[in-house]
Structure formats: C-alpha cells, structure tokens
Amino acid sequence: MSDVPVSQFEATLNRLGRYAAVSQPGTVASIHQLRAEFGVSITTAREATRALEILGMISVRRQVGVVVNPRADWDLLHPAVIGWRHEGADRVHQEHELADLALAIDTAAAGRITDHGTVDLRIHAAAMAEAEHDGLDTLAAREDRDFHLALARSSGNALFAHLASVIASQAEATGSPYCHGTAAAHHELVEAAESSDPGAATAAVALLHRTR
Numbered sequence: 001m002s003d004v005p006v007s008q009f010e011a012t013l014n015r016l017g018r019y020a021a022v023s024q025p026g027t028v029a030s031i032h033q034l035r036a037e038f039g040v041s042i043t044t045a046r047e048a049t050r051a052l053e054i055l056g057m058i059s060v061r062r063q064v065g066v067v068v069n070p071r072a073d074w075d076l077l078h079p080a081v082i083g084w085r086h087e088g089a090d091r092v093h094q095e096h097e098l099a100d101l102a103l104a105i106d107t108a109a110a111g112r113i114t115d116h117g118t119v120d121l122r123i124h125a126a127a128m129a130e131a132e133h134d135g136l137d138t139l140a141a142r143e144d145r146d147f148h149l150a151l152a153r154s155s156g157n158a159l160f161a162h163l164a165s166v167i168a169s170q171a172e173a174t175g176s177p178y179c180h181g182t183a184a185a186h187h188e189l190v191e192a193a194e195s196s197d198p199g200a201a202t203a204a205v206a207l208l209h210r211t212r
C-alpha cells in the first residue's frame with residue numbers, strides 16, 4: 001500500500017467508482033444522497049460525479065439525478081475503471097472479457113506474422129523456458145507478458161499493441177497469467193510463424209488461451 005495521503009476528492013471518486021461498478025445500468029441516485037452517503041461536501045460530490053461522467057460510467061440528468069450508464073459506454077480500458085470493476089462483483093466478467101480480447105489480438109497478430117518478426121518472440125519464449133525450469137514463476141510470467149506484447153507489436157497495428165499493454169498491466173497488477181500456455185507451447189507458435197504457416201500459428205495461439 002502507498003503511504004501517499006489520498007485527497008478527499010480521490011477517496012470520493014474511488015467510492016463513487018466502486019459504487020457505479022457494482023450497480024445495474026439505469027440505477028439512479030441524487031447528488032444529495034451521494035453527498036450524505038460519502039459524508040462529503042456538495043462540491044466534492046459534484047467534482048467526483050463529473051470525473052465519473054468523463055469516464056462514461058454515469059450521466060447526470062436534470063430532474064432525474066445521477067444515472068449509471070450501460071457498461072459499453074464506459075471507458076473500459078482506463079486503469080481506474082479496470083480497477084473498480086476488478087474490486088467488485090464485475091470482476092469475473094471483466095477477466096473473461098480481457099481473456100477474450102487477448103485471444104482475439106493474438107489470433108489476428110499470429111495470422112499476419114512473418115518469419116523476420118519472430119526474433120523477440122524467440123528470445124522471450126527461451127527466457128520463459130529458463131525461468132520455468134528454475135521455478136521462477138514471477139520471471140516466467142513477465143517473459144510471458146513480454147512475449148504477447150512483442151506478438152501484438154509484430155502485427156504492425158498500434159491499437160493491438162496498446163490493448164495488449166492494457167491486458168499485460170492488468171495481468172501484472174492482479175498476478176493472473178496473460179495466457180495459460182507453457183514455454184514449450186509458446187515455442188511451437190514461434191516455429192509455426194517461422195515456417196510461414198499462419199494456420200498453424202493461429203492454432204498454436206488457440207492452445208495458449210485454452211483454459212484447463
């Protein structure tokens with residue numbers, strides 16, 4: 001835990017974010033209810049509400065109040081939104097969404113990989129194998145994340161690379177794996193890519209993300 005003092009605004013924003021993250025879309029509250037619930041001034045409640053509105057999680061409607069928006073309207077890749085969802089009942093759903101996204105990015109990237117795009121992949125798969133052999137799980141997990149970041153970058157699609165970095169950050173923050181494959185399974189993906197066999201490469205990706 002950090003020792004940096006949290007301002008009243010930040011504390012209110014975090015409480016409001018957690019509240020929205022576990023609320024059904026369409027849930028309504030008034031600013032005055034929130035102010036009383038969180039024990040803060042009306043100004044702080046309004047500022048926190050405005051910040052959450054910018055993240056798309058809520059809308060403030062005249063004569064209605066603060067309304068929770070549908071999940072698809074939220075800034076779902078913002079670290080704060082990811083964190084609030086992770087702390088609440090939405091956690092398992094979010095984990096499935098991120099795993100789906102990881103599979104989609106890896107599949108698309110593996111389908112367009114060329115044999116000269118595998119240098120970094122080979123390095124990370126080898127380092128992952130060494131870490132696995134030495135029982136260094138944290139190091140193996142880091143090499144795994146770096147492998148997938150390199151794979152996403154190799155696609156030449158900056159959006160893939162960005163999304164992969166969001167997934168990797170969340171995996172690191174929660175201690176969950178980026179994928180479920182062993183180092184040997186990652187090596188098979190490298191071999192398929194170097195054989196210029198996109199079909200085998202995407203099949204190898206599917207194996208990496210298959211949950212046991």
Ligand SMILES: [Zn+2]
Pocket residue numbers: 144145147148178179180181186208
């Ligand atoms: Zn992996």
